[in-house]
Structure formats: structure tokens, C-alpha cells
Amino acid sequence: MIRSILSTTALAALVTLTAQSGVAQSIAGPYLAGRQAARHSDFEAAARYYTQALSRAPERAGLMEATVTSHLGVGRIDRALPIAKLMESRGLRSQSAHMTVIADLLAREEYDTFLARDVETLGIGPLVDGLLTAWAEIGAGLEDEGLARFDEIASERGVRGFALYHKGMALAGLGDFEAAEALFVDEAGPLQQTRRGAMARAEVLSQLGRNEDAIASLRAAFGSSSDPELSAMVLALEAGEVLTFTHITSARDGLAEVFYSLAGALRQEAGPDYTLIYGRVARHLRPDHVDALLLNADLLEEMEQFDLATAAYKQVPDDHPAFHAAELGRAAALRQSGKQDAAIEVLEQLAKRFGDLPIVHSTLGDVLRQQDRFEEAVAAYDIAIDLTGEEERGAWFLHYARAISLERLKEWPRAEADFRRALELNPGQPQVLNYLGYSLVEKQIKLDEALAMIEEAVAASPDSGYIVDSLGWVLYRLGRYDEAVGHMERAVELMPVDPVVNDHLGDVYWAVGRTREAQFQWMRALSFVDPDDADAEADPDRMRRKLEVGLDQVLEEEGAAPLKVANDDG
Template sequence: MIRTLLGSAALAVLVTVAPHVAQAQSISGPYLAARQAAIENDFEAAARYYTEALSRAPGNPALMEAVISTQLALGRVDRALPIAKLIESRDLRSQTAHMAVIADLLAREEYDTFLARDVEQLGIGPLVDGLLVAWAKIGAGDAEGGLADFDTISEERGLRGFALYHKAMALAGLGDFEAAEALFEAEAGPLQQTRRGAMARAEVLSQLGRNEDAIASLQAAFGSSTDPELSAMELALEAGEVLTFTHITSPRDGAAEVFYSLAGALRQDAGADYTLLYGRVARHLRPDHIDALLLNADLLEELEQFGLANAAYKQVPADHPAFHAAELGRAAALRESGKPEAAIEVLEQLAKRFGDLSIVHSTLGDVLRQQDRFEEAVESYNKAIDLLGEGERGSWFLHYARAISLERLKDWPRAEADFRKALELNPGQPQVLNYLGYSLVEKQIKLDEALEMIEEAVTASPDSGYIVDSLGWVLYRLGRYDEAVEHMERAVELMPVDPVVNDHLGDVYWAVGREREARFQWMRALSFVDPSEVDGEADPDRMRRKLDIGLDRVLDEEGAEPLKVADEDG
């Protein structure tokens, strides 16, 4: 198990500093502020406060470690370096300190100095150190030794894929495209599981004059999925152009690739804050590593540092093939940070420039729908569906999302047609079954079919509170109150603070004669209503009316059919 680095650093600071807080009140304020900022992944504030605490308690190893970690998380190797060197000068072991020093040495291409270090004492980790040593040997002029090191690493259990990926990149970087392709062909699976690996092989094949094979390899890796970067590559290959091998242009690029490829692997097991350190070092070593930049931005989003994520996305040049991906990410970061109108503006501009990309229109449709701008959302979904075509992956969701917008616009015939089209494209999809079934229930039409749909949805997603609620509600609508109770109670267990689900349980309790429990549930539901959601599904005025006069009289006031008579035993 890998602990997140900032979490570990914060813990170390707590253990080291806390006993002395009483004697050193001057550091308690900035230390506690730094600790809270670190918990919230607010790297800017954490770096500032940890630095202030360190200035008041110079030489504290845990504080030094924390400063380095936060500065690396911000991509500021230059600010982490002086403290990292100080730690090493005191013969202290610190993974982050060694990472900062190594990043600086490799960025300045001081390969001999790096190779002279004792990696056992001053390394980052066995795999990272081994790969970096191999690249450093190539940088120092010992290509044979570096390639041999990759072979040695490949013999270790679980490391073959990493080692041979880097060996293939090194061979191509050295201009030995024949040997690189031999590796790609022999180890086709592991070496092409990543986007960069597949694109690197296409460049290698093109260098060998095998453009048709390059196109075939891209299609095998990505299928019919495409984007501006892949499209540009395929068009160049079809035109007979010889692609330059861009993935590795120097041993320094190779070192950057080590950190980037390790960051990709760490995402499966480590925390986003720890993984971010590797992505940041990759960018320090290779500032034009756009894939690393996008990875860092995505990690920052995951850490809810939307301002930093937005700033990272904005660094992708407008003329880069990945610009559309960066802008999509920036729109997501803006939306998550509570700036939906700014996100819409970004997407609208993107739609003007990349009007032939379905994902741009579908993403714009999603944001517009979330802002209740349903007519505009439908227009965006129309464009996305037209561009994507029938039967393509994800097309079911476009019909589903458009159906939701049409339903909210009260255009039920078109909405129902889209819901059913989504089910045709993705049979048994629980979200669609639930939404369509629930809508039919609310409209009091096709109730038997609605029940079948929702029962199928519950079977597929038994732990979804929304779907279980729908099953209880359709049974209630059918007058099968006793059966509804169990499902509505289960829905409340799954979603205990949802106002609509609690309100529904109250109605079901009332229907079976459990009036006191019904009133309790309506009170609970009312306490969970968000006042800011004025157009939400929960109706607080109706809840209050039911508390005042009971459900029977409310239904009578609404002109609805009365409930069936039920006693205390149902």
C-alpha cells in the first residue's frame, strides 16, 4: 500500500513538531494552518505556511520534507531544491528531497554527476532509479550500457513492460528504428497499451517507410475512435509524409518519460497528490510534454484544485493538436469550481473551432442541461448525434441526455422516442430504464410496462437509491402499498438524506395507515430540502400541506384519485 506523500509528510510534521508546540508557540499558528491546507490539498497555502513555520524552526526535518513536497506539487523544483540539498548534506533520507535533486541534475543534463550518486542512499525507488540510470548512461555516451540495463530490469518480475517500453523508445531515439520496431512487434501488447506507445510505434514505422503499416497499427490501437491529433497523424501518413520521431529527442526526454510512465502506473494505486509529484517532475524535465501537462491538470481536478487545473490546461498552446482536449478539461474545471457560465463560454468557442467533433457538442449539451437551458441543450445534442452517427460508442447516452432535456421541456412524445432509442442501442441500461419507467409512472401511463422496466433496472443496480425508490413509487402508484413499503424503506437506507425519497416513504406509510411515521418522514424530507434548488423535484410547500391536513385531503385538493383504505396493519 502506497501512502500519499503529503499525507505522510503532514503526519511526520505532527509527530515531530506537536510535542514542542507548547515550547515554540511561534510556529504553532503557521504549522496548524499548513496542516489544514495540506489536508485540503491547497498546495499554495500549504507551501506558504510550511515555509513560514520552517523559518521559525530552521532545521526541522519534517517541516523541510513538507516544504519540498508542496513545492514539488506546484511544479516548483527550483524552490524545493535548496532545502532538498540541505537535507542531503545532513545525510537524511527523503524521497522527495532526492527527487528534487535528481530532477535538477537531469534537467541540466549532468549525467555523470547523477551516475556518481549512491542510488541506494540517494535514490527515489528501485524501478525509477534503474530506468533513470539506464537513460543517464545513454546521456553520458554509454548507449550499450544503458540498453543492457533495460534488459536487466526487464528480467525482474512485473517490470518487463516498463523496461522494454523504455528500451524501444531509447532505440528509436538513437535512430535504430529497425531494432525499435522489432521490439514493438515482439512485445506488441505491453508496448502499445498506452496512447504514447501506439503513436510512437506509428512514427517508427513511418521512419522505416511503412506508412500503411503505421496506419494499420493506429487503427488496431484506437479503432474508429479519433481526435485531431490522431487524425492529423493518419492524414500525414496517408499523404506519404515521413513522420519525425518526436516522443524521445534526447536522454533528458527519456528521463521525463520515466516519471510520466510511472505517474500513469501510480494512478491505479497511489493518491492523486503523490502521483502529481511524478507528473510535475516529468514536465520540469520536458516542458513541451503536453501529455504530462494534461495528466497534471486532471490530477489537480481530482484533488479539487480547480484554479490550478484551469491554469494548467491554459498552458496548452492553441495550435497544439491536444488543444481541444485541454479546453474540454478547462471547461470541466470551471464547471466544478462553480463557474458554469464561464465553462459554457469556453465550450461555445470550442464548438466554433472544432465543430466537427461530437464530444465538443455533447459536452456543451451536458453543461447547458445542468443549467436548465434545455432548448439549447437539445440543439447541441442534435449536432453531437448527427456527427457521431448511429451505433457508435456513446450514442445511446446522447439519446438519453436529449430525452431528459425534451422531457423537461414537456415534449414527451419526442422524449419517449429518444429514451426508447437509447434502450435499443444499449438494451437493459439501468439509468435509461429507470428514467423512462419513472416518467411513465409520473404520467400515470403504461404502468405495467413501467413496473417491468424498473424491476429490470433494480436487478441491474440493486444498490442505487434512485432506482429502488422508483420501484417503490411505481408500486405505490399501482395501489400495491404493502409491497411498496419494503422498497421505499430500502431506498431511504441507501439515500438517507434525500428529500424526495424520504417524502415518498412518508406517502407510502400514510397509504398503509402508519400516519405518525408518515408525518415523521415528511418532517425529515422537509429538513433536507435545499432552499437554493427552487426548481427541484422536492416540493416543500406540498410537504407542509401534508403535515397540516394529511395526504388524503391534499390529494382531494389536487383533484387526484384517493388512496385505497388501509388500516394500521396495511
């Protein structure tokens, strides 16, 4: 993988340079800074530092490799290209360098030059090389050879789905929709069943005059749920319009599809940094490939490169059918980077423009709830619930999320009704059982039902520290201290550095007379409190007070009921 190349070949270059102290001193700083940036997937900084180091030691193969890879991670094929060409001219084998040179040739549609390359020494990998060659042959006017090559690839073990998906796309791109549909229906593989594959097939069916079949195929793939892009397609089909086949309009589009489809497959097996490079090349070959853009932005989020992800999402044109999806992604990236107000603003604007989309309102509700803006969250969830059919898969969560907001607003009757509605829609859901059961115990009502709910939740999620903690804590609140001990100890095993869980265990230990162990747990809990977390549930002042005077005195000071007699053998 490319990450391993960064950590081995570039390191080898530095080790070699160390023997030449003058050169080593001049590049050590930028090299180490680049390596650190690369380890954190900060491609922008890595490219800058590696380029600086390479300018001082231009002969070093490891630095060339690292610099090319970093530029690819940012999507700057043009900056990686001169270094990649130099590496090839020197006979250096490098997947990232070969990918860069190939991307440039294909973007300029120099198919003959690409086909003349020796894939054994200048290729990317067997599957990608084969698919690229087939599409390049079609681009060079050798359609029969290209289609035959897809068949040849399909005969190889494990890659039949890839080959036939691309052959179907190629046939449709060449206008042979009958043959394309025959492949889609008879050789349906995993790629044909993706969102992109399903939409391509709908366009093929429409070209064949089979709009009703196209609608049925979309319903089978996506159910009754929809989004602006799918809705627009269905409306056009219902109106009798013939959909243009937009997924492949040229061989270059097909070549971009190779990198995009492989990126989707690699995501299940490779790291996001390696997968991102395939997505970057897909967009280089086809700048309007919005699906590739969304994939890249999602990968950047996964690598916690939130600023780059935000910038990527913002590149989706506001008139594109996927604009709402991009804005939802941008809001998520802003949230994760700590820019909560900016995220809320994005979602509020989106709600004005796409007011009929439940996901927009539910997402806005989630962000508002996490910011403790519960009244506004309830209003957003109200709209989302009104727009969502109760039979929809996610309807239970909307009631659950609204119930949490209502509970925080101390509107318990409405909250309880929502919790119970969520359980009707999703019976046995452990999060709902846990929250509702815990709330009932805190209110000292329906205690038998509450305990049964939490026990059911633990049975469903025995490795959830939060839920196991709830069971132990509920038993403690019921005065069943001995029974609580084992569950609280298990919760701490599952969540050893959670301050609330450790604090709870301390209280339980105190209740059974194990005072020294209780004090130890309170000290542990106090050490785990994050002073910068304003939303933390842990109360460090209460922990300190318990350490000073004990839990019994704290309860008396709070006006709470005293503990029952401890089971301490007298």
C-alpha cells in the first residue's frame, strides 16, 4: 500500500542521507515534517515538506515516491507528473508514479501512447491495467478489441463482476442498449446493484422505451425512499421522457469509471489514504464525476481532514441533483471540526431549499440536540416525523431522538409517549429500552417495568458499557447493592476510562461497605474527567466532596434519601 511505501522507501532515503551529514542536515527537518504529516493524512502539508526536501536531494528515489504520493492525495496530478516522469525515465518501479503518468495520458486521450506502454513494468496492477486497456482500445476506435478484452478479463477468477459491469457501461456508451440490458439483467453483479449501477440501468431501460420497467427497477433498488436525484429521474420516467444515458459519454468517462469503481471496492479492503488516490484520479479524468467527489470528501472525513472534506463538498454545483447530499456532508464535516454554528447554518439554509426532505430536518434536529438547543431540536424532529412514513426504517429513531429532547425539556409525558412509540416501531431496541428504563427509575415510577427493560437491553447488547452501567446503576438506585456490584465492575471492564462509570462503581462500593475501594474509584474517575469538555456528565466537584466526607454526607447535603444499611457484615 502507498502508506507503507511512505514509511519505508522514504525512510530508507533518509538513512542513506544520514551518512552524508551536510545533505542530511539540510533535508532532515522538512523530511521528518513531511513524514509526520503523511502519517496523519495531512496531504497538503506532506506535499509541501516533501517537495522542499526533494529540492535539496533531487536524486533520492524514496523522496520522489513520497512527494508524488502526497501530491496525488491532494489531487494535484500536474505537480506529481514531472517527478513521476523522471522516476519512469530512470527505470524506477512505482505504482504511484505509473498511476500519475497514466492519468495524464488518459486525460489527454493519448490512447495509442498508453496502449504502447509495457504494463508489466509500467502498469498499476493486473485488474486496473486490463480494464484501462479495454477502455483505451475503445477510445482508439478499436471497439471490438475492447469489448473482447472485457470478456477476457471476465474469465479470470474473482473479477467477473467488474469486467461485465464495465462491458455493460461500454455497450451503453456505444449505443447498444439491448446488449447492455442483457448484461445488466442476466449478469447482475455487485456493481450493477450499486446506486450508480441501478441508475445507469434505468437510463438504459428508458432508451429501450421501457420506462415502466425502469421505474420498477429503481423501486426494487431503493424502495419507497428517495432523494432529489432519484425523484427527478422517476418523475421524468413517469412523464414519458426518454432519459439520456449520462453515465458514460466517452471512453474517457469509462476510464474514470474504472478508478471510481475500484475505489469503491478498495474501501472495503484498503486504507482511506490509498483509496483516495483512485478517487482523485477518477475526478482528474472526469471533473464532473460528482459521485467520485462525494466519495473523496467522505474519505477525507474518515481521515479527519475536515477542512479538505468541507472544501470538497463545497465543489458540488448548487444546481446538481446531489447538492443536498453534499451539503449534508459539509455540515457533518463542519460539526466534526468543531464548527457547530456553521453546521447549523448550512442545515437551516438546506431546510429552506429542501423542506420536503426528512433527512435534512432530522439532521438539523440531531445537531441542535447535541448543542442542548432542545426546543429547536423538537421543532426540527416534528417536521421530520410529519414527512416520514411510520413504516420507514428510520422512523423509530426520530421518535427516540425527539423523546430525548423532550425529556431534557422536562416534558415527560410527551417524552414517554415517544419512547414507547419508538419501541412499537422497533421492538427490543436496546438504546430505547435503556434510556426509557433508566428514566423511569430516576423518576421512581414503574420500577419493575423499568428494570425489565434494562435487563432486556443488556441481553441484547451485553458488551455495551453504557447499558451494563445502567443496569448496575438501576440496581443501586433500587437499593439492591450486592447485585449492582458485578454489573458495575463489568461496565468498568468495558469502559475503563469513562469517568461516569468509574464514579458509579465507587458509589456502589461505598454502599456495600467497601469504602477504600470506593475512594480509589472516585480518584480514578476524577483523573479521567476532561476539564475542556463542557458537556461532560461527570461532576468532578461532587467526586472531590465524596473523597472529603464520604457518600453518606454528600447525600445528606443534597437532601437525598440515605443509603440502606450496607452489607458489611455488621
